[in-house]
């Protein structure tokens with residue numbers, strides 16, 4: 001096997017330095033809007049309100065402050081943040097700074113403290129509202145129609161629902177973006193993906209809770225029930241992150257909502273509960289899920305898990321950034337090249353909501369860039385991309 005190329009040394013890393021750019025807007029528009037929403041949703045006291053305001057100021061104008069030595073994850077962040085502490089936030093890589101912002105947001109909300117906010121998921125009011133919203137009820141009802149489809153059509157529908165479910169991301173909606181149900185696929189390797197799903201261990205790295213997680217769980221149920229997976233390992237976040245990212249308790253909430261509904265939903269929810277009991281579905285919450293790093297820097301145990309999987313399915317935009325590297329790749333850079341380090345077959349199911357794009361054919365890339373330069377952040381397009389070790393030979 002020839003040596004994999006490491007093209008990420010060539011594409012510029014994305015930072016928040018340029019006023020008006022997408023990453024700059026995340027820090028200067030999206031984060032203030034998020035904090036306003038948090039303060040409306042939860043009755044935080046003076047100390048937390050001041051801490052949120054201080055975090056906003058620091059992250060927009062100052063140097064990155066380190067965690068205090070009492071923090072439970074101090075050691076971890078000494079490693080993850082050693083290059084960044086004491087330097088301006090705006091000069092950090094966007095992936096790093098955004099991730100650290102969410103870590104510090106939990107701290108500002110008292111999540112790690114010894115007061116009444118300890119362990120409280122500050123995004124829970126939004127997550128619960130989503131589970132109670134008409135759109136979620138509509139998604140549950142749509143499962144009956146999906147169930148009635150012929151096999152091939154049903155698989156296509158399950159996959160597309162999981163892909164476009166990624167638009168139901170509270171970070172995206174807080175930024176005032178529209179979440180139309182579907183747009184166009186800029187790359188579609190779905191046939192290759194189905195070929196890989198041949199009855200082995202499948203790892204699904206989940207993204208958002210609520211509507212996206214529902215679609216992902218329904219897909220997982222199908223993989224198990226149809227023998228397309230022998231076992232599924234579902235990776236979620238160990239703590240609240242990026243607003244609506246799923247944690248283990250969000251999975252349980254979603255299952256509850258399914259089993260409490262009518263029609264196909266309770267049957268699917270019941271099968272998933274049974275699969276958890278039988279260990280055919282394993283729920284994992286690895287600390288690396290909230291790391292400010294790309295998968296290139298994954299720890300050994302995760303590498304082993306991905307290597308042992310017949311395919312790892314990465315959901316969502318942030319996972320795509322972490323997989324490909326948070327860089328301004330020419331969009332025709334082969335997906336297999338940027339994921340050459342990955343220890344097994346990998347598939348990305350993602351609506352495009354940030355600037356990182358790879359694996360497009362020349363014509364599609366040219367047409368998209370010419371039609372609307374903001375297509376990368378508007379959520380109008382999605383990709384289904386697959387790379388296997390064979391592609392790298």
Ligand SMILES: O=P(O)(O)OC[C@@]1(O)O[C@H](CO)[C@@H](O)[C@@H]1O
Nearest residue numbers: 026169171172316317318353354
């Ligand atoms: O990973 P997800 O939930 O699909 O998307 C996360 C996201 O909303 O956050 C980032 C900007 O804040 C973007 O990469 C992306 O739009």
